[in-house]
Each structure stands twice: as C-alpha cells, then as structure tokens.
Amino acid sequence: MLHYYIMCRSLTYAQRAARVLERSGITAILTRAPRSISYEGCLYCIKVSEKRLSEALRALKKAGFNSSRIYVKGPEGSLTEVKR
Amino acid sequence: MIYLDNAATSLLKPKSIEAAMMRAMATMASPGRGGHKPAMLAADTALDCRQAVSRLFGMSDPEKVIFTLNATHALNIAIYSLVKNRDRVVISGYEHNAVTKPLHAIGARVAVASSPLFDPVAALEAFESRLLGAKAAICCHVSNVFGYILPLEEIAGLCRYYGVPLIVDASQSAGVLDIDFSGLGAEFMAMPGHKGLLGPQGTGILLCRNSAEPILHGGTGSNSAIPDMPDFLPDRLEAGTHNITGIAGLLAGVRFVMRQTPAAILEHERRLCGLMADRLERIPGVRVYRAVNPEHQTGVLSVTVDGISCEAIAEALGARDVAVRAGLHCSPTAHRTAGTLETGTVRFSFSPFNTIADVEKAAKIFGSVIKNL
Numbered sequence: 001m002l003h004y005y006i007m008c009r010s011l012t013y014a015q016r017a018a019r020v021l022e023r024s025g026i027t028a029i030l031t032r033a034p035r036s037i038s039y040e041g042c043l044y045c046i047k048v049s050e051k052r053l054s055e056a057l058r059a060l061k062k063a064g065f066n067s068s069r070i071y072v073k074g075p076e077g078s079l080t081e082v083k084r
Numbered sequence: 085m086i087y088l089d090n091a092a093t094s095l096l097k098p099k100s101i102e103a104a105m106m107r108a109m110a111t112m113a114s115p116g117r118g119g120h121k122p123a124m125l126a127a128d129t130a131l132d133c134r135q136a137v138s139r140l141f142g143m144s145d146p147e148k149v150i151f152t153l154n155a156t157h158a159l160n161i162a163i164y165s166l167v168k169n170r171d172r173v174v175i176s177g178y179e180h181n182a183v184t185k186p187l188h189a190i191g192a193r194v195a196v197a198s199s200p201l202f203d204p205v206a207a208l209e210a211f212e213s214r215l216l217g218a219k220a221a222i223c224c225h226v227s228n229v230f231g232y233i234l235p236l237e238e239i240a241g242l243c244r245y246y247g248v249p250l251i252v253d254a255s256q257s258a259g260v261l262d263i264d265f266s267g268l269g270a271e272f273m274a275m276p277g278h279k280g281l282l283g284p285q286g287t288g289i290l291l292c293r294n295s296a297e298p299i300l301h302g303g304t305g306s307n308s309a310i311p312d313m314p315d316f317l318p319d320r321l322e323a324g325t326h327n328i329t330g331i332a333g334l335l336a337g338v339r340f341v342m343r344q345t346p347a348a349i350l351e352h353e354r355r356l357c358g359l360m361a362d363r364l365e366r367i368p369g370v371r372v373y374r375a376v377n378p379e380h381q382t383g384v385l386s387v388t389v390d391g392i393s394c395e396a397i398a399e400a401l402g403a404r405d406v407a408v409r410a411g412l413h414c415s416p417t418a419h420r421t422a423g424t425l426e427t428g429t430v431r432f433s434f435s436p437f438n439t440i441a442d443v444e445k446a447a448k449i450f451g452s453v454i455k456n457l
Binding site: 009010011012015016019030031032038039040041042044 | 115116118119124127128130131134146147305306307308309310314316318319
C-alpha cells in the first residue's frame with residue numbers, strides 16, 4: 001500500500017493535524033520526516049494511506065490548516081513530491 | 085501550618101498534580117527531540133496543556149500558548165518584543181518589578197497611570213490621559229499586593245481605541261478570574277503556572293496574539309539546519325528542552341481549575357478574604373486595605389499595624405506556623421501608589437484549599453502576636 005507524507009512545519013502543528021484527522025476517522029501516523037525531505041532540518045510529518053489522502057486534505061483544509069508539501073513513498077522506498 | 089502566601093506560590097495542590105509529575109518523570113522524554121514513544125508521550129502532554137490553556141482563556145490557536153519558566157520570563161519576552169530604548173510606555177500604578185525592571189533595563193520612558201486603590205474609574209481616567217502616542221501599555225489584571233482588580237476590559241478597550249498594544253500581567257488573576265484573551269485584543273498575556281493555575285514552580289505561560297521576538301536562541305527540534313530561530317510559534321519562543329514534568333503538573337492544575345471553575349474559586353477565596361478582613365479590622369491599630377465594593381478585590385489582603393514592622397509580624401506569625409508575606413512584595417510601584425512604600429504591608433493570600441477554620445485560627449494568632457510585639 002502506498003503512503004503519503006504530509007509535511008508539517010513543527011511538532012505542535014503536526015500533532016494538531018493528526019488530532020484533526022483522528023477526529024475525522026482517518027488513521028494518521030505522526031512521525032519524524034526523513035532527512036532527505038527535511039530541507040530545513042528536523043521536521044515532522046503525518047503519514048496517511050493512499051486511499052485516505054483526499055479525505056485527509058479536505059479535513060485539514062476545513063480545520064484551517066494551510067497546505068504543505070506532500071510526498072509519496074515509492075515501492076523501492078524513494079520519496080517523490082506530489083504536485084498538486 | 086496555615087499557608088496564606090498563595091499569591092507568591094500556591095503550596096497546597098490537588099493530588100492529581102503530584103501524580104501527573106511522577107508519571108511524567110517516569111515515562112516522558114523531550115517533545116520534539118525524537119520520534120520514540122517517550123518523546124511522543126511528552127509531546128502529547130505539551131499539546132494537551134496548550135489546548136487546555138487555550139480553552140481556559142478563550143483562544144482558538146493553541147500554538148500561540150508559549151511555555152516559559154515563570155511570568156517574569158513571559159513578561160520579558162512580551163516587553164522586549166514591543167519596547168525599544170526611549171519608547172514611551174504606559175503602565176498601571178500597581179505593576180510588579182517583572183514589568184518595571186525590564187522597562188528600566190531597556191531605557192523606556194515610563195508613564196505611570198497612577199490611581200487610588202479600588203477605584204476603577206480613576207484607573208481608566210489615568211490610562212486614557214496617557215495612552216495617546218504610547219508605544220505600548222502594560223497592566224496587571226490584579227495587584228499582587230492588594231488584590232485590587234483593575235478594570236482590564238475597559239483598559240483594553242482604550243488601548244484598542246488608541247491603537248496601543250497591550251501586555252497583560254495575569255499573574256494574580258489566571259485561575260481566579262474569567263479571562264477572554266481573544267476578546268481583550270491584547271497583544272500578550274503573561275502568567276505563572278505556580279499560583280492560581282496550581283501547577284509547580286518553574287512553569288509559566290505567555291499567550292500571544294501574533295508573533296514575538298525570542299530572548300533565548302537555540303535548539304527547538306525544528307528547522308535545525310537554518311541558523312535563525314523558526315518564524316512560527318510556539319517553536320520561535322521555546323528554545324531548549326521543555327520542563328515537561330512541570331508542564332504535566334501544570335496540565336493537571338489547569339484541568340482542576342476548569343473543573344472547579346475560576347468563578348467558584350474566586351467566590352471561595354473572597355469569602356475567606358472578607359472574613360479575615362472582618363476579624364483583623366476589630367484589632368486596634370490595624371489598617372486593613374479592603375475594597376468597599378468586594379467585586380473590586382480578589383482573595384488577597386494587605387494590612388499594616390501602627391508602630392510595628394511588617395517583617396516582625398510575619399516572622400512572629402511564621403514562628404506560630406502561619407505563613408504570610410511581608411514587605412514590598414517586589415512591587416514598589418504599587419506601594420508608592422497606595423502610600424505604603426515606607427512601611428510595606430503584611431499580605432494574606434488564599435487558595436481553594438484554605439478553610440474558614442484556617443482564617444479564624446490565623447486571625448486569632450495575629451491578634452496574639454500583635455499584643456506581644
């Protein structure tokens with residue numbers, strides 16, 4: 001299953017986003033972002049499944065969260081930014 | 085021991101606070117410093133605390149709840165963010181050294197909106213006549229010496245009218261008075277965790293309307309590869325490892341206050357304060373600083389005794405296991421305003437855990453002590 005990584009500017013922001021998704025019934029895993037996509041250093045991200053991405057983005061937008069970079073993890077483990 | 089020094093630190097705490105702190109010590113690491121379970125448990129506790137505080141003070145954004153070491157630290161961030169050398173700043177006549185000393189260090193021009201005790205109309209007039217052209221205004225919600233409740237909502241309204249950013253020192257009102265930070269439109273509000281919010285020492289909070297300038301620079305667990313501090317809250321103002329044990333205790337304290345409600349806590353403390361004032365007023369030579377309208381005072385009461393030093397009274401009370409505070413209470417400005425700068429006062433301050441029996445006993449001991457000094 002493909003997973004998407006929604007990047008967050010801070011841990012607090014990521015926690016709040018994860019809680020919004022949990023309240024919406026969307027499984028969201030808060031995790032430290034891989035260094036390769038943490039250009040500013042030490043970022044957190046929310047990991048959601050491919051099936052729930054659109055729903056998750058809608059829920060976050062409704063809760064007032066700004067859009068941020070999203071990455072998809074390929075089968076071989078590489079991370080590619082998703083153009084929106 | 086009858087502990088009546090709650091305006092300095094609330095010593096008696098709900099049992100849930102010690103339990104929360106012990107649990108944090110045993111299970112939590114540092115928020116933002118790892119993705120492992122102890123770090124994430126700490127992060128959850130920090131966010132829970134920010135959310136509880138934001139609910140208590142009518143804020144929608146918990147990211148603008150900043151953890152500090154104490155109210156002084158929070159006030160320093162707020163003051164250094166708004167005030168520069170030679171700026172004119174209006175303060176009330178009841179400010180603490182946590183306000184006046186940073187202003188002095190910066191070299192601000194301070195206009196004291198001095199007004200008589202327990203006279204909110206005069207306080208408003210004093211502010212209004214000084215606000216035009218000021219760079220900032222700073223006002224304590226409640227005097228730490230006299231328990232005088234300043235007309236904060238009206239002062240905030242004047243600041244909005246004149247376009248002057250307001251810093252509120254809620255050190256003596258947080259947990260005791262209902263406060264709507266968003267409704268006030270203040271730029272900052274600072275408070276300790278260890279007084280009315282019933283948390284442990286070493287905790288404080290700064291509420292921000294917008295952003296602020298950091299006075300500490302260092303690791304935040306975010307934007308590590310960039311030399312500047314992050315441009316987002318709370319990270320911008322929270323360099324270094326958090327006092328997560330303290331924050332866990334503070335969260336338990338805030339939850340206790342929310343369950344009890346500030347209104348109920350105030351009612352209880354006011355009742356005790358009124359009773360103490362009744363008892364002490366009967367003693368010859370004792371001057372009690374009591375509001376004619378009880379709605380203008382919280383559960384903090386200052387007294388002086390003709391011909392007897394405040395420190396001698398507090399020492400004698402301490403020897404009889406009654407803990408109070410004497411002197412200037414780090415607020416010479418308040419004493420200058422009230423005319424007690426030369427003598428200081430003896431201060432009684434109550435908590436949700438004090439009882440009528442405490443007051444009756446302490447008042448009796450006070451009367452006995454006065455006779456023997």
